[in-house]
Structure formats: C-alpha cells, structure tokens
Amino acid sequence: MHRTRTRFAARVHRVASGIERRGVIATYELHDRLFANRTSRRLYAGDAPTLDAVQRGILDRLRRDGYAMVPFTELVPDQQLWNELEADAERFRAETEAGLQSEHAGGDSALRRRPGKEFVVRKYAYGVQLGLDDPWLRLGVNPRLLDLANAYLGLWSKLEYVDLWYTPPAADEDRKSSQRWHRDFNDRHLLKAFLYLVDVGEETGPFEYVPRSAPGGELDALWPWRPLGDNYPPEDELADRIDGKAVTFTAPKGTLIFCNTSGFHRGGFATGSPRVLTTFTWDSPASLKALSERNYVFEDGDALERSQRFALS
Numbered sequence: 001m002h003r004t005r006t007r008f009a010a011r012v013h014r015v016a017s018g019i020e021r022r023g024v025i026a027t028y029e030l031h032d033r034l035f036a037n038r039t040s041r042r043l044y045a046g047d048a049p050t051l052d053a054v055q056r057g058i059l060d061r062l063r064r065d066g067y068a069m070v071p072f073t074e075l076v077p078d079q080q081l082w083n084e085l086e087a088d089a090e091r092f093r094a095e096t097e098a099g100l101q102s103e104h105a106g107g108d109s110a111l112r113r114r115p116g117k118e119f120v121v122r123k124y125a126y127g128v129q130l131g132l133d134d135p136w137l138r139l140g141v142n143p144r145l146l147d148l149a150n151a152y153l154g155l156w157s158k159l160e161y162v163d164l165w166y167t168p169p170a171a172d173e174d175r176k177s178s179q180r181w182h183r184d185f186n187d188r189h190l191l192k193a194f195l196y197l198v199d200v201g202e203e204t205g206p207f208e209y210v211p212r213s214a215p216g217g218e219l220d221a222l223w224p225w226r227p228l229g230d231n232y233p234p235e236d237e238l239a240d241r242i243d244g245k246a247v248t249f250t251a252p253k254g255t256l257i258f259c260n261t262s263g264f265h266r267g268g269f270a271t272g273s274p275r276v277l278t279t280f281t282w283d284s285p286a287s288l289k290a291l292s293e294r295n296y297v298f299e300d301g302d303a304l305e306r307s308q309r310f311a312l313s
C-alpha cells in the first residue's frame with residue numbers, strides 16, 4: 001500500500017513538475033516577446049542614453065565577444081567613490097575573516113552562505129533590505145553602469161542582484177556548481193559585472209569565459225541556452241569543444257569585468273588566496289516574471305531617474 005501510494009505520488013509530482021515547467025517557460029517567452037520586455041524596449045527606445053567613448057568601447061566589445069574588461073576608475077572617474085567602495089569592501093573582508101576564524105575555532109558566526117554554493121561567503125545573500133544609502137546598490141544604478149547595461153540589452157533592465165562575495169581558498173577539493181562551466185539560467189538578455197576587490201591571480205579563482213558563446217554568438221549552439229535548460233554540460237566535453245578558446249581574467253584589484261553570462265563561464269575556484277569581488281546582475285523584466293528573483297528589497301528613495309527607478313522596482 002505504502003509503495004503504491006509512493007509511486008502514485010511520484011507520478012503526480014512528475015506530471016505536476018512537467019506542467020509547472022511548461023508554465024514557467026511559456027510565461028517567460030510571453031513576457032519576452034509580448035508583454036513586459038516589449039514595454040521596457042519601448043521605454044528604452046523613447047529615452048536612449050548618450051554613451052561616451054569609454055562606454056561605447058565597452059559596448060562594442062560586449063557585442064562582439066560577450067565580455068569587456070576595464071579599470072573601474074576609467075569607467076567611473078570618481079576617486080572619492082572608489083575610496084568609499086574600497087573602505088566598505090575592506091570592512092566586509094575583515095568581518096568575513098573574523099567569522100571564518102571563529103568557525104575554524106568551533107565557534108559561531110553570522111556569515112551568510114547560500115545552500116548549494118557554500119564555498120562563497122556573501123555580504124547580503126537573499127532577502128536583505130537595501131536603500132540608496134548602500135554604496136553597492138547605488139553603484140548598480142549608477143548611470144555609468146546602468147546606461148551601458150540598458151544599451152547592451154536594448155531595454156530598460158532590472159537590477160536583479162547585487163552582492164559582495166568572499167571566496168576562501170579550498171585546496172584539494174573538486175570544482176563545484178559555478179566553479180564548473182555553465183550558462184546562467186536567469187535570462188537570455190543578461191549582463192553581469194564583477195568588480196575585483198583584491199588582485200586576482202591564477203590561485204585566486206579568476207573568472208573565466210568562453211567568448212561568443214552567448215545567444216547570437218558563433219558558439220551559441222554549444223549546449224544552447226534555453227529557459228530552464230540543462231546549463232551544466234560535462235566539463236571535459238565542453239573543454240574539448242571550446243578547444244582553448246576560453247579567456248581567464250587574472251587582473252588587479254579595481255578591475256571591472258562585464259559579461260553576458262548566458263554564455264559559458266566559471267570561476268571562484270580559489271586554491272591559494274581568497275577572492276573578494278562585487279557582482280551585479282542586470283536582466284530583463286521577463287526574467288523576474290518567470291525565472292529569477294531579486295536578492296534584495298528596495299527601500300524606496302527619491303531623486304532617481306526613471307530608468308533607475310525602473311531598475312529597482
């Protein structure tokens with residue numbers, strides 16, 4: 001009896017999951033083609049930002065290769081802002097290291113981690129309330145970055161995710177989750193930024209990317225991006241197929257990497273020294289309708305441009 005009920009329950013679960021999957025995919029495609037994204041494309045077209053030469057250079061490289069790297073202060077030439085960010089990053093690093101020491105000594109800590117990706121310690125993780133007093137949230141809607149994200153995506157984007165990550169070295173372990181080659185599930189209209197807050201060498205777990213593997217690129221047919229698709233192909237098969245074409249981003253502190261991570265990427269496999277970075281995700285409204293979830297709740301604030309308010313709402 002128990003066995004029969006269990007099998008029946010498993011079948012119901014399978015059918016229900018199949019229906020749910022199809023519902024999620026249909027919702028995403030409808031919002032991409034017809035509803036939410038059409039509105040945000042129209043909003044963008046009606047008020048397209050003017051980009052300067054630095055932003056245009058980044059945009060060209062993003063469109064060609066799916067990534068672009070630039071010193072932060074070249075894109076945002078504001079030394080006072082950089083000093084403020086650096087000081088906050090330093091506080092996060094010191095608090096994280098104190099927490100890790102306490103854990104190693106068998107004590108408690110308030111460190112935030114996410115199930116399935118425990119090797120990263122996060123400043124915010126999920127469910128945090130953020131306002132414009134937060135320098136990282138402000139940076140995520142700073143027009144130097146947001147206008148670029150919107151121009152690349154061709155729509156008014158949503159700032160889906162903002163966080164600081166501390167990745168301690170994990171010698172003698174195998175690569176796990178995002179340390180392995182994958183495409184991000186969030187959206188086909190996707191832009192991430194990684195701002196290195198320490199020097200990143202081979203042993204700091206550099207970010208790696210396969211150029212032109214995002215949708216529309218010449219390698220997009222390689223285990224192609226699909227909503228709710230299977231995003232993690234076997235590592236060695238992928239390595240064979242890309243045949244040494246991946247780029248490894250070893251770079252000094254203060255380097256900003258933009259990347260369309262619906263293309264293949266991996267990183268954070270630190271073996272010698274901890275990696276500290278800030279990461280932002282901008283994607284389309286369709287993503288938030290069906291595939292992804294914001295990691296923060298925005299406490300409303302005044303003095304925002306329309307596209308900034310849109311990104312946070």
Ligand SMILES: O=C(O)CCC(=O)C(=O)O
Nearest residue numbers: 178184206207266267268
């Ligand atoms: O930690 C890294 O370098 C990779 C991160 C990643 O895979 C992602 O943000 O999607």
